[in-house]
Amino acid sequence: MENRKGTGKTALITGASSGIGQELAKLFAQDGYNLVLVARSVETLHRLAEVFELNYGTEQVTVIEKDLSEEDAARDVYEQVQAKGITVDVLVNDAGVGLHGKFATETDWEAEKSMVNLNVLTTTLLTKLYLRDMVARNEGRVLNLASLVSITPFPLMAVYAATKAYVNSLTQSLVNELKGTNVTVTALMPNATDTDFFNKAGAADVVATDMVDDPVMVAKDGYEALMSGKPKVVPGGLVNKAYEVMAYVAPQETMAGMMRYTLTPKHEIAQKVREQRPTIWAVGLGLAAVAVSGIFLATRHRQAALAE
Ligand SMILES: NC(=O)c1ccc[n+]([C@@H]2O[C@H](COP(=O)([O-])OP(=O)(O)OC[C@H]3O[C@@H](n4cnc5c(N)ncnc54)[C@H](OP(=O)(O)O)[C@@H]3O)[C@@H](O)[C@H]2O)c1
Incomplete structure (x- = not known):
């Protein structure tokens, strides 16, 4: 003890x-x-x-x-x-x-x-x-x-x-x-x-x-x-902070689409990938862009906070 x-x-x-x-x-x-x-x-x-x-x-x-x-x-x-x-x-x-x-x-x-x-x-x-x-x-x-x-x-x-x-x-x-x-x-x-x-x-x-x-x-x-x-x-870490910043700045509709993806059953995603490869790639690239800009904004936000 x-x-x-x-x-x-x-x-x-x-x-x-x-x-x-x-x-x-x-x-x-x-x-x-x-x-x-x-x-x-x-x-x-x-x-x-x-x-x-x-x-x-x-x-x-x-x-x-x-x-x-x-x-x-x-x-x-x-x-x-x-x-x-x-x-x-x-x-x-x-x-x-x-x-x-x-x-x-x-x-x-x-x-x-x-x-x-x-x-x-x-x-x-x-x-x-x-x-x-x-x-x-x-x-x-x-x-x-x-x-x-x-x-x-x-x-x-x-x-x-x-x-x-x-x-x-x-x-x-x-x-x-x-x-x-x-x-x-x-x-x-x-x-x-x-x-x-x-x-x-x-x-x-x-x-x-x-x-x-x-x-x-x-x-x-x-x-x-x-x-x-x-x-x-x-x-x-930064990924979750980036989500937070994105949630405040991104259009609600964009966030809704992104969040819905996370709650979609994996077997449905697998099926869609088989049916619509190009669309899925586009969605994937879109999500990556959203995540990267979120990380960028979160980093800037942190730097601005440190500079204050
Ligand atoms: N896991 C996530 O992804 C996540 C993300 C964000 C926020 N949260 C929040 O975090 C909190 C804890 O969830 P968790 O992820 O740790 O899930 P969890 O492992 O399922 O724990 C849920 C706890 O709530 C209790 N609970 C559920 N229904 C209850 C009832 N009717 N009366 C009394 N107690 C009840 C459960 O106890 P008994 O079953 O023994 O009653 C258990 O102790 C929740 O408020 C959840 O919304 C979770």
Whole structure:
């Protein structure tokens, strides 16, 4: 066991049972935080609690089994934590799902409603309940899982992208409202990441799954941005930063076409390549040009920022 000293502080992490949330939970444990872990996979959460206690000497891990897509789930979690007398110093709204398919004809409304409840309503109410307490103490931090697609259209995951646009917009408004306090809110905006996300969203075979980032890197960049109180962070290197810059400057229609390509099943792309080789080459060259100009703009942006 690494003998680390506890901070006496507590981080509440939703979606800690897998992927980015689990990596974030590990970082908090390594830094001596007590934890409140929330998700449906309660056995996984208990196993994690044991690992953290054993490996990092984590003093207190509270596990809450909750389906956060249920109405009033956020209030229920808040009340359970209050009843245990735990003060939450850091809130991480990580739990979220996606859903692949054409909005008009393919996706199921009940699944979409559940996704909006989880990604939007629960995130909003948890943020509201805990920010109120943090502002009263004049101390605290919130990390909200947005996405790089929060600033672009994302055809074939239209509702998912809209939920992430909401999360990002909410976060950036709160950043402004909280100025002058010691409370910070940060949006984490990952590109496609190597977790179970695409599989659960019914998109296991899409092009984006060939270009995924490491969840360890994503969590580390998010954790550092959270701890330094940044309003937002796009984890990863220049390519992801270039995507961000392109999303701000390129026409929405261009971005929509490019993003749709990433959500197209690979076997459909293979079929199209066989049928229309010249067109695919043109699209490929177009995408390369967009990426190169994005990298150019991101580099110029960074140089201008350094020169200021
Ligand atoms: N992977 C990506 O490409 C990517 C990119 C940008 C942003 N994000 C965002 O990152 C966050 C984490 O996703 P991930 O990639 O780490 O995916 P993941 O491995 O599938 O993890 C999702 C987490 O959310 C929890 N969750 C899902 N539905 C829930 C529900 N109804 N109630 C409670 N918890 C629920 C899951 O726990 P249980 O199943 O145990 O409940 C799990 O811990 C999400 O908000 C996602 O939108 C992901």
